[in-house]
Amino acid sequence: MKVLVTGGTGLIGRALIKQLKTTHQIYVLTRSPEKAFKLLGHDIEAFKTLPHAKHFTYDVIINLAGEPIADKRWSSQQKNKICQSRWQITQDLVDRVKECEYKPKVIISGSAIGFYGRQAPTTEITENNFQVHDEFTHQVCLKWENIVKECEEQARVCRIRTGIVLAKKGGALSKMKPAFLCGLGGPIASGEQMMSWIHIDDAVAAIQYLMYNKACSGAYNLTAPQPVSNKEFSKQLGQVLNRPTFFTMPESLLKILLGEMSELLTTGQAVIPQRLEEHGFTFHFPNLKMALKSCIGKHLE
Template sequence: MKILIAGGSGFIGRIVTNLLREEGHDITILTRKEKEAEKNITYIQWLGKDTSPETEIKKADAVINLAGVSINAGRWTAKHQKQIYESRMIATEELLRIVAALPEKPAVFINASAIGIYPSSQQAVYTEKSVEVSDDFLGRTVNDWEQKAAKVSVHGIRPVFMRFGVVLGNEDGALPLMAMPYKWFVGGRVGSGKQWVSWVHVKDAARAILFAITNHHLNGPVNVTAPDPKQMEEFGRTIGFVLHRPHWFPAPSMIMKLALGKKSSLVLEGQQVVPEVLMREGFEFEFPTLKTALNDLLARKSGS
């Protein structure tokens, strides 16, 4: 296939790009900077003055939208929240314009999303059928993002909203920060420890995107989380177990709020999310349990 990617150089985008290249697909990555082509990868500039990517894109069987300022980078000041929100709206609006200009439309539009659309809860279990939307910054951002991306359906294109959980990887995302205290022998309970962490290995996140492209039954929201959500207390203990480190030094909610500000909600609040659609359609997780995921990411890296 010929696949167009926005955000191909990001955390998930790099893994997706490598996976698609291994599968033999031709990839076009939209980028702000001029780059030389690689094997099976073409770079086209966009979101700049006088750029017209649609004139260089000959064909796209699928579009993957992963573009947007990372929610993990920096403190959630009003300015940063505005950047997080607007970067997603602007990039998606431009992709909609590009798709509308293509004479031959792609079959599917894969749009990144997040389980932050669901309200925080220690009791609720959320599936793709859940209609509750969190009335906070993340909930409103994700909801608006999905609604904008859904506009591709007017062209007969199948929209899929990949609601990523906490994506675990070595190079980026939440795991390096979560594991760091344990490596320094000061890991322990974060907040109450009862908040849910619905996670997914970055390789499975990338594989789920390819699965959504090739599985024509998928439409609308898809929860991209492993079928093994954990409460923070157990999540931390598992990190300690894999790294052979103690789990004993608590980080109270007040300390986390002082250190992280509004972004503390990412670790102090959570949702129990089940990947009902992926399981129903037969997706097989390479890392279905937290222990298998952390053993791959942490034990292998630390040499233990």
């Protein structure tokens, strides 16, 4: 099949394309084809603009593009960049799908667990949870999802709400490990906020599962079935790295350093992949201990 991927040079995109290109023809929409070829190999096609509607003949569209949400302080300019990098490319894809004669079999479009906004630690969040907290992350994801829903009469559409992705290289762990390795790691603020995570291998497997299973459509939480508190996450990461976790990062300091973006770290939600499990998807890394051992390559004491 012909598979069009946006965000192909990102963490999930790279891992996904590595698997898909062994059996499918991969096309990558990217701002830098040179970077795409370097990261993904020359056995793909990469281009900067979408083909004309008459040449738009893809069987699968996987839309993962978007400015990283936690890389820079949320200035008004950065917020706009975060929004437009998701909304505009998704709208462009939707418009092209509506115009083209050859309709894709499935569209898998990115979103995030930020869709739900902050939630109480005791509340388990499934795809059927509509009591969202209306804040920036929710607003970004809501419009992002609403845009791709315009295609639901044109193709099967799956919206993936991804949690914190754990991988050997890149992602959240690469940002957390330096402090922990120096013995400066520990809980953030109260540590009670929930962290909903997923191992990169399970994220890739889940996307492929949705791609091939015609019964799947709508919203899916891409998170492991066992979210943990920030305090527990810090404890287990410290054990894996054989480092103490005595330090606590005060919320007040984070607000000074990061501004509004600090809310990504001081709030959270316990997101459950209910629909994936109902469809029969099996997680290879259902709990944090297994995931951290896989990513870091050390064993808990």
